[in-house]
Amino acid sequence: MRKPILLLAVLVTILAAMGLRSQLTAIPAARSQSAPTQFDANRAHARLAVVLREQVPHPADTAANDVVRARLIAQLRGMGLSPIVRDQRACNELYKSRGVSCARVRNVIATVGPATGKALLLSAHYDSTPTGPGAGDAGIGVATLLEVAALTKDRPLQRPIIFLFNEGEELGLIGARAFLDDPLSRNVDSLVNLEARGVRGPVNMFETSRPNAAAIAVFKRAAANPVANSLSTDVYRLMPNYTDVNTLAERGWLTLNLAPIGNETRYHSPGDDLAALDRATLQHMGDQTLALVAELDPGVPKAQADWIFMDLGGRYLFTLPLAVGLLVLAALLLAVARVSWARGGLARTGAVVIGTLLLSTGLTWLMLALLGAARPGHFWRAHPMWTHLAISATVALVAVVLLATVGRRVDRTHLRPLFWLVFLILGAIIAIAAPGGVVFFLLPPTLLLIGMFARRWWPRAEQAGALAAVVALYLTWGAMLGLLEELLNAGPLWVFAPLGVLIILPALIEAKPLIVRPMRRVAGLVAMSPMILLWAMVAAVPAYSADRQQRFVIEHVTDATTGKAYWSILNGKAPLPHAYREMADWRWAALPTAEAKRWVAAAPRAPGIAAPTAQVVSTVANGRERAVTARLRANGSTRLTLIGPKDARIRAAGTAGFVRPIDAAAEEGEYLISCFGRSCDGAELHIRIDRAEPVTFKLVGMRAGLPVSAAPLLDAKPRFARPQYAPNQTLVVSRVRI
Structure with a gap:
């Protein structure tokens, strides 16, 4: 009975440490009094x-x-x-996209x-x-x-x-x-x-x-x-x-x-x-x-x-020349590879390490998909900590099961070098796209190798080096993952499973004596209990709170060409309130104003909303290329955007003195030429187009706020919901030939 309790204690300690990752970069409180x-x-x-x-x-x-x-x-x-x-x-x-903005x-x-x-x-x-x-x-x-x-x-x-x-x-x-x-x-x-x-x-x-x-x-x-x-x-x-x-x-x-x-x-x-x-x-x-x-x-x-x-720990900045870091990474990779090869057992140890990476990622994706089907939208938004802990518990369960089954006859002295070899190979791969990432792959395996080298004088030196490597891994990778959780708070969350393996698996390798016989049959059950508890918490806690609210943007969109008007709701595909479903027939679709899908329903036309215009003032042709000047009329809009088709071949756009080139290296997509603010009314845009025939643009006018007919939608919106990235706004779209 002692080993199950000890294993549970180890798992709880690991999960507590994973839950406290953000504390690794905690900053001091603001001073109540400061010197002059x-x-x-x-x-x-x-x-x-x-x-x-x-x-x-x-x-x-x-x-x-x-x-x-x-x-x-x-x-x-x-x-x-x-x-x-x-x-x-x-x-x-516009950087990394095909567009120009003016104001x-x-x-x-x-x-x-x-x-x-x-x-x-x-x-x-x-x-x-x-x-x-x-x-x-x-x-x-x-x-x-x-x-x-x-x-x-x-x-x-x-x-x-x-x-x-x-x-x-x-x-x-x-x-x-x-x-x-x-x-x-x-x-x-x-x-x-x-x-x-x-x-x-x-x-x-x-x-x-x-x-x-x-x-x-x-x-x-x-x-x-x-x-x-x-x-x-x-x-x-x-x-x-x-x-x-x-x-x-x-x-x-x-x-x-x-x-x-x-x-x-x-x-x-x-x-x-x-x-x-x-x-x-x-x-x-x-x-x-x-x-x-x-x-x-x-x-x-x-x-x-x-x-x-x-x-x-937010206390000291470790630095190293990149060239030195790459040499150290290569030396560590060769040294750990040599140890792994010399000790053998690569098939079983590889199955444990690679299997933990793949199976924990797959199981995490499945759990998130199941919860996403039951609770569409960002169900983790109010309390992301519980979801991240549940992912860590999933990783721990997979690691324990594989250590108890596939790795039951494999000693820690074989598992250690193979894990760190995979770790260093990952570092080498990351270095190709992001050389700065090398810094996270140097200290922990160095500590392990020091322990391996000192083993000839102190029999427990390798174990001490392995434990020191686990601690160093947590202090460095744990802090980085805490920041990454903030950056990827909108998902995809499954990526934290393979990243979590890099911290959790080496710790459980050192706890392997608690997992093997006679614990082998109950180890999985012990590890399953925190996973079930934490996923249950994820399912039970509210998705949104007063502090961390749901993104919920309401738009009224009028297509001046067809005369049709629409309601648009941007909310991450979360279910709409019951009252909304009684008001209109909603569908998940795109609108003329943007390619991204959202909830869409028919709406009454808003009175007094006129479409903006773009009148061609002059055109100068030079072979295939045309230099066009167009005068904008806002007609009440505070933002005007000309949206050109993907094959428009627009080379530059702007106003006098600030005609800017379109980013040639940007990903393919529609062209966007925008003007913001009061001064857009009457502004002249200069556009260089590499095609002789006229181009049909969508001209979208936007203004903050909604028509009176939106009052029922505003009254019935979810309690903890607010606009994000775009305001509640009224849009009207027309077509112009330039």
Whole structure:
């Protein structure tokens, strides 16, 4: 009876550790009192509360953002600074997609320090999405810059600091593009950009200039509580996300990009408010930014080679030249492969390790699919911890069963090297696409090999080295997985099964004596109990809460060509409320305004909603290519988007002075040419098309808010539901030939 209890205790310990992964990067609380020279999160938050007083959406070129900008300028003037406003109509290409976006933007710029010398640029955007007040994105950056400006304005700085509060980031990095046209940009040599994809948790340094050694050296010296790793910076480059750095990187400045990612469910939603913004997160961003200012004040270090890096518990940043890391990985791979080959038993040990990876992934996918069928939508959104624990318990069950059956006659001395060989092979594969990931594959197997080498002097050295490797694996991979859970909170969640194997299986290999005879027959039952309990919790807990609400966007869409009108609901395909089903006949379908499917039903036409127009003013032909100028009429819309077919061959688009090329390397898809804000009415777009015949575009006009006929839908929406990524809005689509 003793072994089942011990095995259960081991499993509970492993699951508790997996549940506490986020604590590995926990940050200190905000200081209640700060010294005069320290960043004061409470004071910064109070300034932001003044700037965002009404806490309403304030997209670029709107009356609401005029108010925010006026308060921002007043804050800067109140410090004794003399901010300037650059008023420009600008455009920028959409990164990793086929499009251009345009708007009238007003960048607010303040400078401290000497009048000459290369400048450090500190940047954050002050516009929000049309959906939320933007206290996190990027109000946290605005608050940080205001406090840093107040603290540095009277310091004896060695070079200038430019504070850029840019407008139009949310519309396509338009303010950043406009700044590159600003004479002040010619004197910049370094950049710290402040962003947000959440409202709490540590502030991650997730992007650097390349080569990165100089930027990482600066960050390492400056950050007291660093949260960063080179795997995440490499993965970020592969993702479709973008920030102002994508545009500003054209200048080759030394760059560090910082952002919190905790609780993405409030990001780009009405929930991104002052109450949700964690002051500890603001403190973490402010402390790092102020320290980076001090570190970069003497000047920019010379660019060097690439480094790999990772934080250790948010307390220390481990760094290593990438070339050295690759050599160490190769040496470890050869050494562990030699040990595995010499010890033999590769068939059974391989079946345990590979089988655990494959079967735990498959079983996790099946459990998620079954729950998804019973509870469509993001059923884990309110309490993601239970789902992640259930996935970990599933991995543990599969590992225990395979160790008790396939691996029952295999000793730990055979299982250890084979697991770490698979681990290192995975590291080599990851290094092909994301070389920065190598850093996570070095320390644990090194500790194991040290133990193996010391075995000749101390018989238990290998076991001690294996246990040390398990602990090191948890402290490094566990912290990284905690951050990854925040990034992938919308799924797919099954990916956490194979990642969990990398932490859980080596721990259970060391616990194998508790699993084999006479425990073999009951080990699976012992491991099954926490799995069943945790999946039951996932099925029982509410899917949504006041803090972590369901995405629920209501749109009224009119097709001006056919005269038909529709209701559109974007909610991740979760079931609609019963009252909705009584109001209309809903179907899962696409609309003329977008290719993505959503819930759609017939709707009454909205009175007084006119379609926007695009009138061709001039056309200049040069062989096959045509340069077309079209004048827009908004007719009440605040955002206009021309959607061109996939074969339109649009080469560039924009307004005078800012005609931007379409990203030739972007994935195939429809072309998007957008104009945002009041100034779009009467604006002229210049479009270069590589085809002689006219192209039929869809012209979509959007305005926030819904017609009166939407009142029953608003009244019957779920209790914990709010718009995210798009506001409740009214759209009208027409067709134009250009």
